[in-house]
Amino acid sequence: MVTPHDRWRDWGGDGPLLHFAHANGFPPAAYAVLLDRLAWDFHVVSWEGRPLWPGSDPTAIRSWRPLAKDLRNTLVSRGLRGLIGVGHSLGAVLSLMAAHRRPDLFTALVLIDPVIFSGTRARGWALMKAFGRGDRLYLVRGARGRREFWPDRETARLCWAAKRTFAGWVDGALDDYVEDGLVEAGSGRFRLRYPRTWEARIFELTPHDLWREVRALDLPILAIRGETSDTFLKGAARKLERVGRRARVVEIPGTGHMVPMQAPERVAQEIRRFVLE
Secondary structure (H helix, E strand, C coil): CCCHHHCEEEEECCCCEEEEECCCCCCHHHHHHHHHHHCCCCEEEEECCHHHCCCCCHHHCCCCHHHHHHHHHHHHHCCCCCEEEEEECHHHHHHHHHHHHCHHHEEEEEEECCCCCCHHHHHHHHHHHHCCCHHHCHHHHHHHCCCCEECCHHHHHHHHHCCHHHCCCCCCHHHHHHHHHEEEEECCEEEECCCHHHHHHHHHCCCCCCHHHHHHCCCCEEEEEECCCCCCCHHHHHHHHHHCCCEEEEEECCCCCCHHHHCHHHHHHHHHHHHHC
């Protein structure tokens, strides 16, 4: 029987130990192009969060904090310290939260297009949640309506290739997602491995204010922003540099929120420069 402790993968490589935390809706192997490139300079490991554990219940959480605790406990149980914590989107925030509670687990953080809000967006989202309207967010509705079953992987790949989320992905990245993002469901069909109920729940519980965590951390932080990102907006990026004790932001032209799949080579270069040079 597969347990949460078994959802660990070692991508190999030499150098400092680097843990990668995945985004909402995307298992770690969807980032294989980036992780294989990072393994040139780092020893890369990743772990699959609770949504990818068979039988896990999305209604059991009321915030992202239990997911951050899952990550923290996994690293502690493996006796790991002094990691480079890299994460994309949700994974970036979970790494930030884990470091806030246990800064000794990390030597540096790399937040790739993190879900960090500021200004009117933060205030508006706080009000929506306070009035119980979080489930009306367009991302929540979209996740709940996502197609769950496919007759074969090629049909899914052709459909996804035409969608905006996957625009500009480098060769091989979509194939990696198709391979790891679908599992056999019997009768020759395939289903999403990352349940849409989990994806919707995570969107619904998105935190509106992470600035306490940012202010408290005395770790080097690099945030990598996609130039046209609709998630990590320019205002939040400027505030991160202003509020974070040792934070800086780099922006990658021609990319959006899915920057790890659109420009994995450039992302890897920025991480290498930040950590090793």
